[in-house]
Amino acid sequence: MLVIKLILVSLACLFFSFILKASEKGEYYFNNLQKCEKGIGSACTEIGFMYDKAIGVAKNDYKAVEFYSRGCDLDDQRGCVNLGVMWEKEQANLKRDEKKIMELFTTACEExxxxxxxxxxxxxxxxxxxxxxxxxxxxxxxxxxxxxxxxxxxxxxxxxxxxxx
Missing domain, CATH: 1.25.40.10 (Tetratricopeptide repeat domain)
Structure with missing residues (x-):
């Protein structure tokens, strides 16, 4: 009986730990979303990265492109490079555009x-x-x-x- 109680307590702790981590990731996402909406490019890029790599959100190449583009438009060079990489891999139905990709990489390097x-x-x-x-x-x-x-x-x-x- 004691073993069963210990197992149940352990499972409960694990469950609440998971919930806490999920809420922290959700909070991180929404904090970045608010910053992005205020025009902070690095926050937009971070959300794009979360969608690109499925960190705290479901993988979504279209959303990754959307937020990388916003970050890039707000002069966050990480967003520009990540967008270029997605373009090069033709993710999210992007058609490969060598000139545009090279522009993104060149601008980032110049910065x-x-x-x-x-x-x-x-x-x-x-x-x-x-x-x-x-x-x-x-x-x-x-x-x-x-x-x-x-x-x-x-x-x-x-x-x-x-x-x-």
């Missing part, structure tokens, strides 16, 4: 958002969105590395090793 530079480097290295150009890839990876994007630093090191051989 010193490291991941914008990183994705420019990747684009130039792979040659899928724009003509392949390893010197430009290296340049943008190097800039992203200086903006503390660790994956870009790894690519710079790999480029350096390749050029030594």
């Amino acid at each position: 010193d958002y490291g991941y914008g530079c990183y994705f420019l480097g990747l684009s130039y290295e792979e040659g899928q969105l724009i003509k392949k150009d390893t010197s430009k890839a290296y340049f943008y990876y190097n800039k992203a590395c200086s903006l503390e994007v660790s994956d870009a630093c790894t690519r710079v090191q790999e480029f350096d090793v390749e050029n030594i051989k």
